[in-house]
Amino acid sequence: MTEKTLRKGNEALAEGAIRAGVRFFAGYPITPQNEVPEYMSAYLADNGGAFVQAESEIAAINMVYGAAATGTRSMTSSSSPGVSLKQEGISYLASADLPCLIVNVMRGGPGLGSISGAQGDYFQATRGGGNGDYHVIVLAPNSVEELGNFPKLAFDLAEKYRMPAMILADGILGQMMESMAFNFDPVDPNQIGKFDWAVDINKEGRAKTNVYSYKGDNLIEDVTLRAKRYGLIEKTEARWEERETEDADIILVAYGLSSRACLEAVNKAKEQGLKVGLFRPITLWPFPSKRLAELAAKAKGVLVVEQSLGQLVQDVRLAVAGKVPVGLNAYPAGGQPDGAQILTAAASLLTGKKEGLFDLQEHAEGFSYACKRDLTLGVQGDRKGVK
């Protein structure tokens, strides 16, 4: 437990990871998460760990695969396009049942996108992200304090269930400074036990251990068995926060930084005599569907506020299952939500208006599009004669 200190989000995360017992870090530079590897390179070796600046995000996640196979608390961090590159390794980690931590300090996308904060990687994070049937545990902090404390939670869950965990943070959260305190005592990696599944040295008398992801004829059994863990996690590990939800007419649903703007909307609503509450998923997978469904049943509508173009809203609609209208107030590609706009959208949802609500097909109303080849530019036949 610590006194409150002023820290930058990415540095709180890195310090929190070292305190959580991380002793292997590999990463590749990308904005807006660069403070994480910089902090690790400065302090990890002095704490008995290893830092490697990898040649690529792909190499970094595979270094984590090797380190995690030894039972070492291992992590990598990156931002959106870099996390896309890591998906190969994340899928292998999931298949080999290895716990580790992957941090995504999200920026705008698709592609190179922008370097400003965004929430466009919700699908990638919550649906596994790589090939095959798997999940990673996804934690979504909304403050610098949570950024600093979630690495410990992530490893506790990842090791309990033998699977990768991800912290999905917004770019702005990584870059902003806030007062924070760590809510746990530093973990001494020399004092935590070994795993029976980890590869190791000097194992006289113990059976040979293999860590692998090719399951061949046993794949059906392997995937089915792992799914039992996923089911248990969905039943027992969902985490969320509620504000003013008990008698709310409109339930706002938002995670990460968007939820901070929603708090402003909740407070403004109170001043105006409107009943608006906030439901903030802290675990995005497992998604806290059951509690959200209970709240939605008592409300008049649910408004999803996300810095993406209709990703979180899909899980909310699955949970609400048509009981009440679900609207989307979207700020994609680096747009910043604010309380007034959120309240406008909330009012629209109650009154059947459209202002502030995003609907993909209505968005395309009256829009036509055609992409044509143009013969006046020449013909493709100039490949003739190429051997």
Added chain:
Amino acid sequence: MTILAQKPKSLTDLPMHYCPGCGHGIVHRLIGETLDELQIAQRTIGVAPVGCAVFADSYFACDCVQGAHGRGPAIATGIKRSKPQAIVFSYQGDGDLASIGMAEIVHAAVRSENITIIFINNAIYGMTGGQMAPTTLVGQVATTAPKGRDPKLQGWPINMCEMLAQITGSKFLARVAVDTPQNVMKAKQAIKKAFENQVNNVGFSMVEVISQCPTNWHANVQQALEFVRTKMMPQYPLGIFKDEGAK
């Protein structure tokens, strides 16, 4: 009764799945003998690749990790940096090491990771059924080079030992073959050196083994060995390309 030869203790009893005439089994045995003789099996962790040797983790009696195609040197880096007392080796084929894993092998050498790489070069993708490898010879027929490798379209074969020799961090680079008993014995010496280097903290060591693939070369074993000598060796000369290891 005196036992003159037996299976190394560092290999398991599992029957190997390799095709008749393939070089993998010989190289596995040489690694097993080395781990026995250096008495390091108890602290060795192997990294198995994707490709024909995907089950190598079952054949070595030490703990093993099987990882993604081309990423062996990165995985070995993660293991070694987490367990510095471990002897870590990565076993890789030519598509694995010289194509999809080119960045990983080059940068493991750049960092002079204190690991051992065993690189099997048979100039073809074996497991996937005979596609062109980065090391496929000019004119050599592959399922994705049905008219033979044409440098105008597919470039030239890549010589990894010569290339990695340019990197300061590479400390031991040898190219050997397993086509004759004499060459098998030389291969053993090189493999042993590559492991001894790791014990002595010398740094990045790699042995490239020119190996035969009768199945995907569509040759009988005799013809395959002949191909190694007459076609492979002119492109891939045997020898020690770098030896900065302590004696």
